[in-house]
Amino acid sequence: RLHKHILHPFLFLKVIAVDEQLRVIYEDNVHFDKDLPEFKTQGGVYIHSDRLTVTSPVLMWVKALDMILEKMKSSGFNFSQVRALSGAGQQHGSVYWKKGSIEILKNASSELPLHQSLKACFSVANSPIWMDSSTASQCSALEKAVGGAQRLASITGSRAYERFTGNQIAKIYSQNPEVYMQTERISLVSSFAASLFLGAYAPIDYSDGSGMNLLQIWEKVWSASCLDACAPGLEEKLGCPVPSHSVLGPICPYYSQRYGFSPDCKVVAFTGDNPASLAGMRLQEGDIAISLGTSDTLFLWIQEPTPALEGHILCNPVDSRTYMALLCFKNGSLMRERIRDDCASGSWDEFSKALSSTAAGNNGNLGFYFDVMEITPEAVGIHRFNKDNQKVSGFPKEVEIRALIEGQFMAKRIHAEKLGYKVMSRTRILATGGASHNKKILQVLSDVFNAPVYTIDTTNSACLGSAYRAIHGLVAETNVSLADVVKLAPEPRLAVTPTTGAEEVTPAKQRKELLSQALQCNSSPHYQVQKALVCNSF
Numbered sequence: 294r295l296h297k298h299i300l301h302p303f304l305f306l307k308v309i310a311v312d313e314q315l316r317v318i319y320e321d322n323v324h325f326d327k328d329l330p331e332f333k334t335q336g337g338v339y340i341h342s343d344r345l346t347v348t349s350p351v352l353m354w355v356k357a358l359d360m361i362l363e364k365m366k367s368s369g370f371n372f373s374q375v376r377a378l379s380g381a382g383q384q385h386g387s388v389y390w391k392k393g394s395i396e397i398l399k400n401a402s403s404e405l406p407l408h409q410s411l412k413a414c415f416s417v418a419n420s421p422i423w424m425d426s427s428t429a430s431q432c433s434a435l436e437k438a439v440g441g442a443q444r445l446a447s448i449t450g451s452r453a454y455e456r457f458t459g460n461q462i463a464k465i466y467s468q469n470p471e472v473y474m475q476t477e478r479i480s481l482v483s484s485f486a487a488s489l490f491l492g493a494y495a496p497i498d499y500s501d502g503s504g505m506n507l508l509q510i511w512e513k514v515w516s517a518s519c520l521d522a523c524a525p526g527l528e529e530k531l532g533c534p535v536p537s538h539s540v541l542g543p544i545c546p547y548y549s550q551r552y553g554f555s556p557d558c559k560v561v562a563f564t565g566d567n568p569a570s571l572a573g574m575r576l577q578e579g580d581i582a583i584s585l586g587t588s589d590t591l592f593l594w595i596q597e598p599t600p601a602l603e604g605h606i607l608c609n610p611v612d613s614r615t616y617m618a619l620l621c622f623k624n625g626s627l628m629r630e631r632i633r634d635d636c637a638s639g640s641w642d643e644f645s646k647a648l649s650s651t652a653a654g655n656n657g658n659l660g661f662y663f664d665v666m667e668i669t670p671e672a673v674g675i676h677r678f679n680k681d682n683q684k685v686s687g688f689p690k691e692v693e694i695r696a697l698i699e700g701q702f703m704a705k706r707i708h709a710e711k712l713g714y715k716v717m718s719r720t721r722i723l724a725t726g727g728a729s730h731n732k733k734i735l736q737v738l739s740d741v742f743n744a745p746v747y748t749i750d751t752t753n754s755a756c757l758g759s760a761y762r763a764i765h766g767l768v769a770e771t772n773v774s775l776a777d778v779v780k781l782a783p784e785p786r787l788a789v790t791p792t793t794g795a796e797e798v799t800p801a802k803q804r805k806e807l808l809s810q811a812l813q814c815n816s817s818p819h820y821q822v823q824k825a826l827v828c829n830s831f
Contacts, residue, residue, distance in 0.1 A: 492545025573758025
């Protein structure tokens with residue numbers, strides 16, 4: 294799978310194979326910088342001179358696929374036993390196929406590595422990827438065309454983001470219209486990778502398609518107004534989106550002839566890395582996965598979402614009737630480490646003791662801690678409030694520590710609820726990342742959400758999720774759920790359960806007031822709009 298890592302983006306192509314018992318029987322990777330030095334990437338990407346434009350060479354991805362399959366072949370891997378395959382690609386990135394490329398793809402000679410056959414197939418040699426932030430003007434134009442940021446979010450699940458594919462396509466059309474006109478198909482990185490195995494242009498799946506600012510997430514069709522705002526004739530170049538569990542067809546003969554795949558091996562629609570991670574973590578209705586890393590990220594399974602100006606609503610990759618939400622918080626582990634250093638002498642043990650010595654709810658003291666400009670919401674600075682909701686300049690050290698952790702987790706719950714999430718009696722919180730090893734921090738998380746917290750290993754969650762989705766794709770049309778398919782996979786480990794009475798500490802009305810306080814940290818018109826939306830959402 295084409296892999297995006299939080300700290301070292303897009304460094305690898307990875308492969309995992311699982312057997313009928315869901316045991317991993319093979320895994321390997323190709324490191325773009327080290328194994329393919331001829332492309333001269335850093336972190337798998339090119340950062341251009343404007344520091345805003347970020348791309349990756351398409352042929353590097355193709356050559357990495359050639360390389361990893363050759364490594365598998367040399368190791369004696371039995372390709373004939375593979376019944377189905379799927380994959381994941383970094384979200385938002387796009388690939389531009391030149392007119393006539395479909396014939397070359399379909400008729401590639403098994404005597405040659407694929408990258409040699411496809412070297413003249415791409416009208417854009419270096420694909421824009423998720424790190425790109427060069428499309429601010431296109432974002433503004435798209436939001437204006439559909440009636441504003443909230444209207445765009447209501448249609449597509451997200452307001453306009455610079456990395457989102459529709460805005461990248463709009464930039465290419467406006468700056469290089471002749472290149473756009475030479476393009477017969479635009480793929481996401483995920484559907485591009487699926488196309489290589491299919492020997493034909495693979496459709497974009499609903500879930501990854503939700504990260505483009507182009508798909509109507511309710512009707513699961515392209516939005517005419519969004520397409521028209523980006524470029525002419527775009528619908529034809531994108532093709533029709535399909536359910537994420539779709540079997541696209543058999544693997545193309547190239548792979549049977551060159552590697553020994555069975556002609557009956559099925560290609561299941563590829564998806565984005567975040568949706569694939571949801572499958573790999575085996576989220577179910579009502580569950581939350583929280584990655585507590587440099588940035589904190591929430592994955593939510595939502596039945597009835599309410600798109601907002603923060604966060605993203607995507608079609609659920611394992612259940613087309615429901616949705617998933619993504620929320621990212623920039624001030625994660627670095628913020629926790631800074632308060633640990635300031636208030637606990639750099640010791641996690643002292644930090645944990647401080648959490649143990651203070652009561653849930655912190656006697657009404659709360660803080661919002663943003664050392665760097667936060668994403669959710671856009672705010673910066675340290676903002677402390679006492680039990681009377683008055684802003685104060687400081688707290689005692691143990692109060693500061695609890696204020697930080699409770700504030701971080703309350704913000705996550707508040708923003709999740711704003712997107713339509715509801716804590717259910719069967720809700721599980723699946724925690725991963727560095728802070729998930731600290732039981733005192735997890736206890737606060739459990740108390741704030743009033744739900745048990747489990748820990749999980751997500752080292753290869755997107756890659757593993759792709760393998761699970763491949764198995765699921767074979768039976769999905771018979772209404773078998775992913776949960777049924779992956780029953781044999783290792784269960785998450787219960788870490789903590791909520792303290793009795795935890796839910797009474799911050800009821801819904803108080804959570805609304807807390808978020809209003811956070812939004813008051815900035816008085817620009819954007820935040821006043823947010824504040825109004827918050828007050829109307831409870």
